[in-house]
Amino acid sequence: MTILYTLALLLIGVIGTNIIQPFLPKIPETFILIIVGICLSFTPTFKNFELEPEFFMLMVIAPLMFLDGQRQSFKKIRERFKVIFLLSVVLAIGSAAAVGIIANRIEVAWTFPLAITLAAIVVPTDAVAVKSLTSGTSMPKGVNEALELESLFNDATGLVMLDLALSVLEKGSFSIFSGLQHFLFVAIGGVIIGIISGFALVWLRTTLNFRASDPETTILPIGLLTPFAVYLLAEFFNTSGILAVVATGIVHNWESSKLRLTSTRVQLTQSAVWHTISNILNSIVFLILGISLRSVWHEVTNIGIRLSLQLVVLALLIYLTMFIVRFLWAKNADDRDTTAFFGDRSDKHHTLNARLFAISGVHGTVTLAMAFSLPTQIGGQNFPYREELIIVATLVILISMLISAVLLPILLPSKTQSFTDNELNHTRDQMVDYAILQIHQNINDHDVREKLTEQLQSQKGFIRINDRQEMLKNYQDLLSQTKTFVLTYLNSDQVNNHYTRPVIDTYQKIINRLYPAAHPHNPKAMLQSAKQRFQNQYKHTKLYHQNKKLIKRQKMLLQENWLSQNENQRQDWLNTRDELLELNYDVIEAVDAYLDDTLSQRLDDQYTDNQYIDYVRHEINHYFSIIKRDYKKDKPDIDNGFYMQAFQSEYNFVQQALMDNRISDTMANILYSEINQAQTLQLQQIRQLQSLN
Secondary structure: OHHHHHHHHHHHHHHHHHHHHHHOOOOOHHHHHHHHHHHHOOOHHHOOOOOOHHHHHHHHHHHHHHHHHHOOOHHHHHHOHHHHHHHHHHHHHHHHHHHHHHHHHHOOOOOHHHHHHHHHHHOOOOHHHHHHHOOOEOOOHHHHHHHHHHHHHHHHHHHHHHHHHHHHHHHOOOOHHHHHHHHHHHHHHHHHHHHHHHHHHHHHHHHHHHHOOOHHHHHHHHHHHHHHHHHHHHHHOOOOHHHHHHHHHHHHHHHHHHHOOOOHHHHHHHHHHHHHHHHHHHHHHHHHHHHHHHHHHHHHHHHOHHHHHHHHHHHHHHHHHHHHHHHHHHHHOOOHHHHHHHOOOOOOOHHHHHHHHHHOOOOOHHHHHHHHOOOOEEOOEEOOOHHHHHHHHHHHHHHHHHHHHHHHHHHOOEOOOOOOHHHHHHHHHHHHHHHHHHHHHHOOOHHHHHHHHHHHHHHHOOOOOOOHHHHHHHHHHHHHHHHHHHHHHHOOHHHHOOOOHHHHHHHHHHHHHHHHHHOOOOHHHHHHHHHHHHHHHHHHHHHHHHHOOOHHHHHHHHHHHHHHHOHHHHHHHHHHHHHHHHHHHHHHHHHHHHHHHHHHHHHHOOOOOOHHHHHHHHHHHHHHHHHOOOOOOOOOOOOHHHHHHHHHHHHHHHHHHHHOOOOOHHHHHHHHHHHHHHHHHHHHHHHHHHHHO
16 A cells, blocks of 8 residues: 555646646746655655665666657667767766766765765766756757767666776775676676567567557557566666666667558557656656655754765765866867767857756756665675765755756747747637538538537637636627527518418517527526526426426326317417427528628638637527427437548648748647647547447
């Protein structure tokens, strides 16, 4: 149950952050997650929480690194191999050496292997944290790519260096040859295991995709288990599990590029599932960081203020050292591969890009997990200065995040969009209204039209009402105009030449009787309606207690008896009813055309706040249903072709708007994606309904 409570609280933390974040747009989501994590640390479940590094690396970091690998291609890795090696290995080792020397000089009681242990812990960088901290700004493309490639493999470099440092601490000696041999075995072995496992799993998935009766339920679980299985396999052979899952991810990227449009359903489902898992895990990473801060604070209180301040100074110097190493490396690198990221030295933006790269060396939860992975004993003795190392690592994480959060928004330009959210919403509304008009012109069945309209209206999402009073006024005005149109239509030559006057008068009385309920927000109409309902209920209750019979049933029996005794009057009544229903159908078609013309005119005039027209249409259809006495009518089945026509109309609208330069390519791609998703969802729902029949 403890695991269940832990997962539940973490998910609640993710949900709570997503709810809070829109109200605090100026605060990076990373810090909100950390604060929420600190709050969770006071719950009974996390009261004595201590990060389990092995579990954290397996369950959180492994799938995230697998996804990072999937975002890279073989072609890019091959072309950028040299610079990846420089970023993830050479720069990481250089930074660790500089940090180790500084730490050893300041903390004279620390041995050099112990200082290198700390250096290995603070080497890994976190590109996800940088993206969160710079979500509202525009990072140069080259710098962003360098950060992604660096974080792809430097976690493994830090872990291998930590393993070497712990080995030296335990044995008391170090051999360069054996250390290099161990490094190559762990790194290259992990990559080889990842590649072999990746191709084996790709072959298995491809085979099952074409032979399994239900590929989704077979391939998707295999995909979800892949990073865990590969990580455990690599660790079993004492190689790098992180490098193994990254290599497997790259192989899976190759698989996707080869499949192309094959097995689209499986690929779309898998992509959606992994996208959701990635977002949740990235949030959990920072929640765990916040939860862990409480235990770190206990360590701080145990060692005292004086030593704590000394460790703060050390953490600042370590961060400054890594900043200088990163800045000098980016500024002075002159090979062709590196200049592709930061520009030539003669480029005016070269120094700025180098500075951005240095500041963006943010450290995250991997660093904290490595710190907590330090054993409590080594070589038969207590691990020296373990608490101090954990505190310094935590301080380096917080310092790197705070400095990046402050400086990057100042140095980077704000992210600009070619359109606002309101413009996107307005264009989407126009697109849906256009599709509604098209289906009304091409489909004769009123019930089918209305069901399709209801479905398409849901694409607009949450109803946005900027001016409620204006919307209400437009609604009431159009409802009144529609009634006037109906009364005018009833007195037109077209109706008079086809229907008798008694039928027209009867229908007109019905419309006039129903109309007061058309103003649900009108206080006078609401009072009158409530009064009428009260009187009817009182009369019904009184007669029921007097006669001990339901008055409605009593009236029906009297009516049936009268009609059975008066055949001529019965036939006249049936003829009148049939004419009323036929007239009602004609009025429905006329009102639909009238409201369509109103909507079309507003679209021509570039108005997008047309929701009130749909409200009027819905209200009028309710009256027509009352006239038909069709209160609980089953909704008609709609042919798939009608849905395809509607979505095709939306595609046509977006394409024409793009050709007319009324919308940008970015907005068009967003709308195309929404239409595609709506179409996929609708077809899926139809298949589910068909399977139930």
